[in-house]
Amino acid sequence: MFAISRSLRLSRCLSPFGRGLSASSSPGPRTLVAIDFDRTIVEQDSYLAVSQLLPTSQRKELQDQIPKCGWLSFISQVLQRLHGEHKVNSASVGKRVRSLTAVPGMLRVMRQLARIPELELCIVSDANSFFIGEWLQAYAIECLFAGGVFTNPACVQASGELLVLPYQEQTDCDLCPSNMCKGSVMDELTCSGRYERLIYVGDSCNDLCAIKRLRQKDVACIRRGFELHGKMTAHGQELACSVLTWRDGHELEELLMPKIVA
Template sequence: MKTLLVFDFDHTIVNDNSDTWIVQCAPNKKLPNVLQNSYEKGKWTEYMGRIFTYLGEQGIREDDMKRIMIAIPYTPGMTELLHFIGQNKDHFDCIIISDSNTIFIDWILTHADVNNVFDQVFTNPATFDRFGNLTVQNFHVHHCATCPRNLCKKKVLEEFVAKQASDGERYSKIVYIGDGSNDLCPVTFLKKGDIAMPREGYTLQKRIANEIELIDSSISVWSTGAEILSHLKRLLEE
């Protein structure tokens, strides 16, 4: 049986937040204060929608955005890790569950030639409208009280694993690699024998420490892709 690798995207695969990185397109690389302060807890997608509308009003178009987005740095060691996974797809299935959007992730993965590593990407759908403005929608509807309303990563992971099982693909273990607060919910889905890999010094590591009673999996902290790579190589030797 294969191992399922589940990646967050921002501050995990890339070493920044793609949604805030796009602000570099704005005049003087800043948002108006009234827009910057308009975020409401749990409504990140709506907030980004307002930012994309503003960028469109400033004449920022697809080519401008793409040029900025493909310059976002990958986390150290991450491209090497992804190439290793790509070379060992008979041992690993690999998915992304992210609160970014389809266009940003596709641009960034394609530019580094690692998009073929991932079997599926679960993130907020984005398109350019007929005026050339980027629009983004919530990924799904869910009833999880702890997650932002546009995305419960645990629900996505549960449904993916169930669909794979119905198609005859059962996993020997799940490895979840992330950094943020919204990665705790899917980590609680992991079972004994699975591995939660929070990034060192980031919110997920702190939340796991504070709510350790919710966690059944083992925990392995990482700071670079090289550490994850070493862990995966050990798994292949088991």
């Protein structure tokens, strides 16, 4: 039932790029680098950035509801108000997303990784396909993510309003929101049989579930000074994988590349 419902949602809001798990162009053992989007690839949270198009009072009102209602409800209400009350169209939303600054050095390290024949990149994010697609297209790097983009599907409706739908509907995982369990995505990638090793790069609490699914031969790359890094004192002993911490893309490249080419 889950797979059918997700297929129906995706047919209504098609992603501008593939979801991954396509046939590999290179035989032999492969490594997948799965990367979060907000505060990992881009410096700012994309949902908060788009909410800045609202008047301050409305933005704060909706932000106060995030702990209770969640991020997907937050961005849905932001987009509804932008379109309905302020006549802000999807092009203006896309322009705001395209203006987001990359984490220093991240564009370079992603391009470097994508050049390695035995490696694929993918994105695993609780953002959405419209935001991520706009940003990747702005830098002409959609082609780097041969492993696909796993995120909430989004589309522009006939009215011009941008609609974001849940990636899934789940109640089994308490670490993740109901619309997306990143751990289940990692399980899907592991069980696909395509990859000998997984590397996960993230910064937030919702990445904890994903890295807890990694095996001893896998690697978690945790951004230092952010939410996930702060959780390691309490949860570090629960991880089977090796862990490295990084501040920006330059440091990530310096620490990660030797682990891949070794």
